[in-house]
Amino acid sequence: MMNTLPLGVGLYLIIVGGIVWLAYSGAQQMGYNWQWYQIPKYIYTFTDDGFQLGEILKGLWVTIVLSVVSFTFATVLGLGIALLRLSGLVVGKGVAIGYLEFIRNIPLLVLLYLFYYVLGPVFGFDRWSAAVLTLGVFHSALISEIFRAGINSVDKGQWEAAASIGMSRGQAYRYIILPQSVRFMLPPLFGEFVHLIKSSAIVSVIAVAELTTIGRNIISDTYMSFEIWFTIAAVYLALTLVLSFGVSALERRFQP
Template structure:
């Protein structure tokens, strides 16, 4: 096999020297100039602790926040895909009313700061819609499989309404971006596919269901997966409405222990453990889809 010879240039040595200088300056600021008393020994207990009652190691504060972040990301993505698919079809519709509704939704969500959207949607859904459903009250006090499943997948009954408010908030916010992804996927399908489906006597619903959407989703699968990573990162926004996800737990822990750098570096690593494998998987998915479309 032919191996290409790599020849280092003068510019490579200059860039390498600058990189080493930056690393040395960073190390100096952290270890000497920062004047910070590092205490990494206390961090593991915030991840897992030994429960003397059960005699087992159990998760602790930071892991609780990580689990909530995973729940918000998974179910928020599912809801956002459902909402984005419906709105994406409306954006591609010939009916002016559908295009107007979906266009207003997309432009509103994409042109407002995320924090404003979080507060508007959260207080509207959390204070005026979900409390009347009495979901949490119906589950409280019961001990059955449904309560266990809801607690594991979403949240305990007493905090279910708050969790669902945050979940719907993320879904509505991210759904606007998925709408545009779905619209682009539908419009990328050649007109001949529509005409061929029409010639077979299919209705508009059948054309979209069996012909157009399967091809469109094959093309938009990589950007949809990328939106999942975006939602993992955006889930930290809901910490401002007291949702106990990873950033909220870290902020609480930092306030109580004053281990500022240790806690936030740990949280950074935990977020990277979630997003980097997803990024690698998306890259592999993009390569596979690209080969399939050739």
């Protein structure tokens, strides 16, 4: 793990560098007028009141808040689905499997349109609510499988030990099974959080004021397509790389 991480990051940066070079070459052939000097004011400014966040950093903050709220909802829902599937009840298992198959086989964009344009007018969902529900529901299906795998990784003897001292199934989950399965679940859960952050860009199609939407709005005002998209991509890259290093550290920490 220690050796493969720098290699993977290096390969990733090489690929990104190649894409940037191709885009830059294409822009040069088009005679594009680069205006990089205007980018800093969209990141930060200094006024009489001191340091002020620019539109891009404000959009980044909305992306982070949206991702955290959606991930929290997805985690709670995913745990419920996993426990329902492992409950041993025929109806519960059927409902869980049906939910997973439906969510995993519907595109994220279609799910977003379903929550905002179809269910939104019925239940009064605004853009933010529809975005949180879409991301939470979609990723809950993936997170439920992480929980299920983590729970199944605990030795069956632990269940027998819990039953031998008179614990109910709920108590066994709370005090024995879930605490022991944490080390198996944390790394993939954090990896799924990184995935969710990247997925959050799709809510720009319903004009939630997150990072991608801010980028599109700036471009519509300035026509600086290349500069803005390069900057937005760099912000996403920096955020996900930091989190990816955290995931790798967790994997080493909890490695059996």
